[in-house]
Amino acid sequence: MSRYWKGKWIWAPAQDESGNGSNVYYYFRKEIELKNLSPSYRLYITADTRYRLHINGQPTGSGPAMCVNHYQYYDVIDVTPSIEEGINCIALEVYRLGSIPGPSGLLAELTDADGAVLMSTDDSWRTVKADAWRSDTQFFRMSMYSPFQEHYSSTREPVGWKESGFRDDGWARPRIWSGPVSDSPPAVAPWTRLIERDIPKLIETREYARAIAYMEESIELMNRMRSEDLSIGLSMAGQPLQFTMIHRAEGLLGAEGGDTELRCSVGHLSRELDGIYNPCIVLDFGRSINAYLELDLTAAAGAVIDIGYAERLLNGRFNNAVEGMYADRYEARAGRQKFRSYHWKSFRYIKLMLRSGTEPLMLHRLQAARCRYPYEERGSFHSSDQLLNQVFRICKDTLDLCSNDSIMDTPWREQAQFVGDVSAVTLGGIYACFGDVLLPGKFLRQSAANQLPDGLLPSVTNSLANDSLHPDYSLWWVWGLWQHYRYTGEEQWIHRYYPHVLKVVDAFLGYVNHQGLIEHMPYAVFIDWAHLDRKGVSTPLNALFYGVAGAVEAMAEIKGDAYTRERLRMARSKLKNGFDAVLFCPERECYTDASFEGKQSPRISEQANTSAIYWGLCSRARAQRIFDRLWGEDSLIHTESQPFHTMITLRALMSAGMREQAVALVKDRWGKRMALKGATSTYEEWESNGSRRNGGFTPIMRTQSHAWSAYPAEFLLYGLAGFEILEPGCGKVGVKPFAGAFDYDIVIPLPQGLLRVSRKAGMSEVMAPPLVKVVSSEKGGDARGQQSIQ
Template identity: 55%
Template sequence: MQASRKWNAHWIRPEEDKPEKNTYYLFRKDFAVTDRAESYTLYITADTRYRVYINGCVIGYGPPLCVSHYHYYDEHQIKLRQGVNCIAVEVYHLGVAPDSVCGLLCEIASETGRSLVSSDAEWKVTRSEAWRQDTHYFRMSMYAPFQEHFDARRIPDGWMTPGFSDQSWAGSRIIKGQWEDRPPAVLPWGHLVPRDIPFMLETPRLARSVMRVEESIDLLNRMRSEDLSISLSVPGQPLHHATVEKPDQLLRTTGHTVVQCSTDHLDRSFDGVYYPSIVLDFGKSINAFLELEISGEAGGMIDIGYAERLINGHFNNTIEGMYADRYVMREGRQRFRPSTWKSFRYVKIMFRSCVAPVLVHRVQASVTEYPYEDRGEFHSNDSTLNQVFEICRYTLRLCSNDSIMDTPWREQAQFVGDVAAVTLGGIYSCFGDIKLPAKFLKQSAANQLPVGLLPSVTNSANNPMVHPDYSLWWVHALWNHYLYTGEAEWIHRYYPHTLKILQYYMAYIGEHQLLENIPHMTFIDWANVDRRGVCAPHNAIFYGVSACIEKMAVLKGDAHTQAQLQQIRGGIKKNFSRMFFSEERGCYADAWVDGSLSPITSEQTNMAAIYWELCDHMEPSHVADRILGSDPLRHTEAQPFFTMITLRALNKIGRGAQALELIRSRWGRRMVDKGATSTFEEWGLNGSWRTGVFSNVMRTQSHAWSAFPAEFLIRSVAGFEIVEPGCSTVRIAPMESSFNYNIAIPIPQGRVSIKRENGTTQVSAPDNVTIQ
């Protein structure tokens, strides 16, 4: 564990006793520099986010999304000039977490560690009136749940530069802890953690096409003015009154587009004002700050809406994901960049109250993404598999920022099960990165609950859900991270967390030596799986993951836990088929409830039984045929998340070709053939059978838990298996196939390459890696 740095700074806050949610504060401090040092280090964090400037220039923003008791801080290398300098910080206070406190912690130190300036009571602060506070709140979002309304006329001119007159601003209040002489040890920020991942890359991107240019009657939304998505979703008509000249210039970096609302109403006889709007398509979903450079008159409003898809060919973001920004112009040429990135493919830019012409010089997306390197590769002469691989790899990128997200479009949440079961394996396989997976494992462990389980979301305190099987997937991921890196410290450090999870489960082992009646909401998959009573897939997952815990116990020399697990696993193995196998169905039922088998049969249960070798009554191939054969039993189909187990199970019993065909039929026909550029949350976009009854809930088009084929097409097609932790010895058993392929597998020592062409296979690896 990295030691905490010795701070000279104090946590500071505004004078307000209880800052309101969704508020922005401006902190600043002028200070003198007398030496000629080349560079300095800026240490900074805030609750909830900061954007920091030195002498008017943006230095960065952060910190990574986190909970207060495990709070990250950032380090920026900066340059200062001799004489007076200014540090200025926008602090955004989200304010929806139960223990949330608005605060800033900041220090600039020289190369020798000497503190030049640090946050204290002498810093000036004011609550900014440029941002509206009572904007629409989309509760599902972890990162940016509030729409942003920013009025450029109300930001103090020059507040980020030296010499600004801040005499009317209040002084900051030091947040005092139990030990006032030991800054910054104050609650709720009980543990400060240095940023352990790189800063995100930002790359500019222009829109691919102009989808629509239209106008709409401008009617004031008086009752719900806080929600911009309502007006943004009003369908328009062809231009008759408003003006949009040269909209295609928005696809270029030169020239400009002229936009103007209708002015016919000024003669006092025409009824109403029409505002113009432009819908841009960026080609595929991206995570980006949409940046505008414009010239216009003060008071003109620009509303920006973001959407992952169009509805019936029209922009509509009122249904789900009501992400939107408003910019109110000041006079002259100006730029706008929202304080948070959004995930979108389509953007609608709406110009309101723009009676005078507005010149739009540039509309650009500044794409923000984790700096992965494409070290893993899969290329073949099977175009469908190639396309599936590409959309899966891209989705892994899309769902990686300063946290690993389920989807960037809706929640931006680090869901433990999503990440641990699918995303991490894809990251190792496609990129070979270990820093972001390591952050996930540590951040999740830091949120362990007293009962022993992990909360379902671990980058935010705004989601109280707990799925017990998610904790099992975290244990599985912890073991796999150790296997991949060879760093035993991961097991030594987090073995106690694993034991607490095990102890939770041991309390629910019943008279049949199986788990039963677990009170927390078992997840398994977004599908109609029977989770009641003695749940078969939950027992199978526990059986498989407990093997990982047993290996940890061996590594730790914990004979007691090892013996316990042998007994527990023996009981599950002995009784699984006795409890769940149905002679009538020829396969396994989902649960044993109130003395009888559940009527529900699922792919999830049967593939889990095959994968974790729990089939005793019948050959695994016969069970697989009852579910995936030519004449299958009526059953619940696995959604993309749990199809990872289906693919692994098929491959395990020698049916790799069938697994590949499943990838072609599910990801190929249901996603690629529908024009997907990233992987869908479920097989359908416009509804779900997850409860057994169709529900027309919109599903996301950018979900990392659906990206498992990226790992499968690299590792499983290559027959890659880690024999010695750290990949010093690996096993390669390339899949025989009717197609040619080239695969590269990133490992800590470099890359293992497999080339199969016309039935002949070539394997190469770094010199310090043994191939079996």
């Protein structure tokens, strides 16, 4: 149901040209007198791009959830504890990212317990550009959430503007945005769908640095051509402390805190030194976190602290100039003060550098306000195999790290909600580890709202700044929708989004050739970060379509849509008949990557062959022979799956009854290549310092916090328990515990409660919630519904 708004979308006055720029901040404020206080007050609020709210000088909230403006989220905040009798001041710092053309705005309403609107955004508010933030800072185009560095000068902030009584008569009245027929939301473009926040509020916990990685001092030199880029100075190599001072550095560690004193060199004042040296401290938080950095300090006016963020060290040193140039600058006023970054960053390491500090600066406390989605710790895995325990821990922690207001590929680089990543891997991991359905539900709805006219979905659905389109990602979204229904048992998901599903299917059927195969889709087929032949008829894309079309057949059955059911039955039958004839190579006894203009590709890949196996396009006997050709004594030279597509490899092994080999693969790849190397979250590819996507080795940085690589979090629960959903909603499930060489205890959250599976001393035990019927699984290990191998 659409909410009726009395408030108006407001923004900087029309004559203020900076309001149309990028990386700009504005102050907005309004005072309201309240008598005979109501039992409760709510603030309905949203902004494009973000807001930070203060009531009577106190921080009260921030938001909204990252979104596209045609599907704009708003928050409902209980502000009762902040409201006082008498004059109240509502003050906001509103940020415009401006990475895409179009207007920005603020919309808010204050209501009492009866729902009466007491205050709303209109032209009686006051606004001014927040010059405390520099706008022309370094831009890192890969980031969706905070691509600009944050430079903040506290000396430029108007004193007392967040409190009542401040003289704002010099501030401007805001402009009001109007639609073609009305200025009342939601009839104002581009914010034509206003959606109340449909997930819980994020939680904040305080975390502290665990170790000092190293200290140094660095000569200060200005890059005159790129003064806006803090990462250059922060990444310069330093020298041992000689001319600067860092006293009681250990005070920056732990929750107790302590007074850490820093001072730059002063020898340049008397010309004893050629230049200024700045003290630097690199702190290690022990693992990657998403957090706002908070400082409590006493400083002289004009002292500057630069803060760099990184998820790892390079050659043992801090460097964020190569990639991920995330950094803040804080210019202090005189006296004691606090700083909190406006935007959260993802980091394990931070580097503090004091500039312009010829007088001592005292850091009383440094802490990180970690923000995360409020998952319940429900699913668990413990075994006598410590390497598997490590793998599960880093995979589960990665799912947690990549869950915020949206489900991200990685919080360190893009912060993007990539449809394929989430649907193929992250959703299943969230169900298995946490049993949460709200954040997956938001993802499915938000992604559907971005469907394009041709029926496909854009690759990223929490931002319009990324315009990539991978057709296989649209198929993965359909699969994710089907699995969400199977886990929750809620048919509303099928009824609501069946029209979207049909558009996706139609988009693919438009490229079916005379042999029944998808050919020449005019978009970038992704499949995996690997050197694959994708031209013409792509083997893994056709296999994926075959499997997903089977799920859509089942949806058509629910909908009573005989036409679509028969249409897809025939399409799948024709695809299956043509699949082997076009894509199987008898001489090599496996599937080639693709067929182009009637010729099979010379390339062989794990991706193509395990896709054919998992999605039910080859016999069990052929599957066994294919695995021999991939990994046996007479193995072929082939492309190995990266972490993302290894989830299909593991499912294919389970489909073929090869769970022991699947466990060994998890230990060999995630265990040896990540966990034993000290990983605290999962890498984007098997190597961190390069990619083999083009056949050779390209030395580009890979993230070390990528959710699409976290599939073992699901596998070690579902795969070892032999768990599969036999009836939507998990009222009937199959279990077939893995009889391996180690003991284990597994807890799997279901909508009805916790399913416990354990194996000790060769004996298995299963305990299920009262409303769940457990039967012995014939296939086991894939809650998504096994594909049949003939």
